[in-house]
Amino acid sequence: MPATLTPLPGRTAVRAVPTALVAVVVFLTAVAPLATDMYVTAFPSVEAEFRTSASAVQLTLTTFFAGMGLGQLVGGPFSDQRGRRRPLLAGTLLVVAASVVCALAPSIGVLMAARLLQGFGGGWVMVIARAVIVDLAHGAQLVRVLNVVMGIGGIAPVLGPLFGAAILRFGDWRTTFWVLAGLGALMWFSAVFVVPESLPLDRRHAGGLRTFRSAARQVLADRRFVGYVVTACAAFVGVFAYVATSPFILQTMNGLSPTAYAIDFAANAGAMTIASLVAARLAGRVSTRRIILVGQCCMAVAGAGMLVGAIWFGMPLMLALIGFFVLMIGNGLVVTNGGALASSVVPEHPGTSSAVLGLVQWTTAGVTAPVAGLGGSDTAVPMAVLVLGGALVSLYGLLVLARPHTTGRTTP
Numbered sequence: 001m002p003a004t005l006t007p008l009p010g011r012t013a014v015r016a017v018p019t020a021l022v023a024v025v026v027f028l029t030a031v032a033p034l035a036t037d038m039y040v041t042a043f044p045s046v047e048a049e050f051r052t053s054a055s056a057v058q059l060t061l062t063t064f065f066a067g068m069g070l071g072q073l074v075g076g077p078f079s080d081q082r083g084r085r086r087p088l089l090a091g092t093l094l095v096v097a098a099s100v101v102c103a104l105a106p107s108i109g110v111l112m113a114a115r116l117l118q119g120f121g122g123g124w125v126m127v128i129a130r131a132v133i134v135d136l137a138h139g140a141q142l143v144r145v146l147n148v149v150m151g152i153g154g155i156a157p158v159l160g161p162l163f164g165a166a167i168l169r170f171g172d173w174r175t176t177f178w179v180l181a182g183l184g185a186l187m188w189f190s191a192v193f194v195v196p197e198s199l200p201l202d203r204r205h206a207g208g209l210r211t212f213r214s215a216a217r218q219v220l221a222d223r224r225f226v227g228y229v230v231t232a233c234a235a236f237v238g239v240f241a242y243v244a245t246s247p248f249i250l251q252t253m254n255g256l257s258p259t260a261y262a263i264d265f266a267a268n269a270g271a272m273t274i275a276s277l278v279a280a281r282l283a284g285r286v287s288t289r290r291i292i293l294v295g296q297c298c299m300a301v302a303g304a305g306m307l308v309g310a311i312w313f314g315m316p317l318m319l320a321l322i323g324f325f326v327l328m329i330g331n332g333l334v335v336t337n338g339g340a341l342a343s344s345v346v347p348e349h350p351g352t353s354s355a356v357l358g359l360v361q362w363t364t365a366g367v368t369a370p371v372a373g374l375g376g377s378d379t380a381v382p383m384a385v386l387v388l389g390g391a392l393v394s395l396y397g398l399l400v401l402a403r404p405h406t407t408g409r410t411t412p
Contacts, residue, residue, distance in 0.1 A: 021132070024194040026149050028088070028129040028187055031095060031122040035064065035180055036243060041164035041258050041265075042173035043247045049173075050108040058244050058373045063112045065240070065366030067119025068126070069359040075124035076355025077212035079131055085197045088128045092191055094121030096184035103177035118180075123362060125187070127354045134343050134354065135198040149336075165262035215352040224345045225353065227402025231292060232338030233360045234397060237368050237390030238299055239331045242324055244369040245383040253378060254317040264321060268328040275332025288337050289398065295333025296395050302326040303388030306380065315380040327387060334394060341402070 040061075047057045071091070079087045098118035105111035133149065167175045219225050250256045250264065279291050306323040309315050339357055346353045372383045 024190045025129045038164040038176050045173050055373045058369045060115045061369040062366045064115040064119035065362045067116040068123035068362035071120040071123025072127035072355050072358025076127045079128045091121050091124035092188040099177045099181035103174045127358050130354050132198045162262050165259045215349045219346045219353050224402045227397045228338050228342035230397030232335050233364045234390045234393035235334040238387035240365040240368045241372040241383045241386035244372045249380050272328040272332035275329045292337050295330040298330030299391035307384035310380040310384045
């Protein structure tokens with residue numbers, strides 16, 4: 001069984017995180033993009049099989065995201081009390097079980113419920129895996145490691161839609177969830193052999209869930225923490241408006257095949273991955289706030305351009321392709337950096353801060369999905385409004401709520 005790891009002081013903290021552990025954390029945190037990106041290609045098929053509406057299918061995203069938020073809300077403080085390793089293993093098993101139920105779902109209602117459980121397990125796993133990294137790295141080095149995790153983890157959204165399209169050629173949407181169940185089992189084995197207990201007994205919060213309210217009150221009292229949470233979560237609005245509506249905008253409105261859609265989705269995910277890796281490379285050399293600002297500007301330009309195209313030109317294909325590409329580049333620069341800065345300003349509560357961030361982030365995503373689909377499957381106006389609005393709120397979080405103090409701890 002892996003031994004307990006403790007971070008080394010100062011600049012050596014990142015060297016305490018083995019490469020194998022970073023790789024497994026990447027795999028564990030890939031549950032969210034895998035569980036969405038392998039599935040979104042099949043939205044029209046699910047709609048047809050259950051004879052339901054596009055909004056009802058998008059609600060399976062909402063229940064998944066709601067579960068993600070709840071899983072992180074509970075998993076973070078629970079792991080602060082009980083440690084990281086055993087709760088992490090339990091979460092991976094829940095992902096496996098819920099994926100099997102999704103694959104066997106007889107109705108859209110059962111699928112929604114199973115997606116809620118799948119999201120809960122995924123959120124539980126994500127927040128604990130992230131807390132393992134926060135336990136072992138700090139400051140600019142924490143920003144660098146988390147950007148590497150997100151950047152390399154971008155392989156999941158690159159491969160996810162391609163796998164989903166391939167599955168639709170040789171199987172159906174249910175096969176997607178059988179594949180996810182198999183990946184969940186592989187996650188469990190990886191965690192068993194690689195992930196150590198990173199939170200020693202003397203650093204655990206004895207109250208666990210009972211003290212979460214007090215700990216959450218402390219982190220929420222930090223203005224900069226709140227500002228960085230708003231920065232990251234508002235950027236999520238545009239991204240999940242894209243995830244929820246792009247199958248209909250590109251396939252239904254513009255005639256792309258599932259394979260062509262998957263290739264475009266993968267290209268956008270690749271752009272986000274490259275942006276995240278560039279941000280990781282720049283960590284410690286360029287202000288993280290400046291990198292976030294560049295990403296926010298990209299998202300605002302993409303949202304404004306797509307809003308004009310959606311209102312006056314019916315969202316032509318080329319505009320949608322370019323707009324989504326620029327949006328995902330901006331996302332790669334904003335979301336992980338914002339989350340890393342949020343964690344860096346409240347290092348005394350890594351599990352609780354990750355739980356609060358995850359709850360707000362994935363609840364935001366869950367609300368965004370059905371709102372983006374309010375106009376039906378033949379308009380892109382709600383999506384474009386959400387992209388632009390999310391970018392502007394993110395800017396407010398960075399420039400107003402999270403403005404640096406003139407004295408005290410510096411921001412990476």
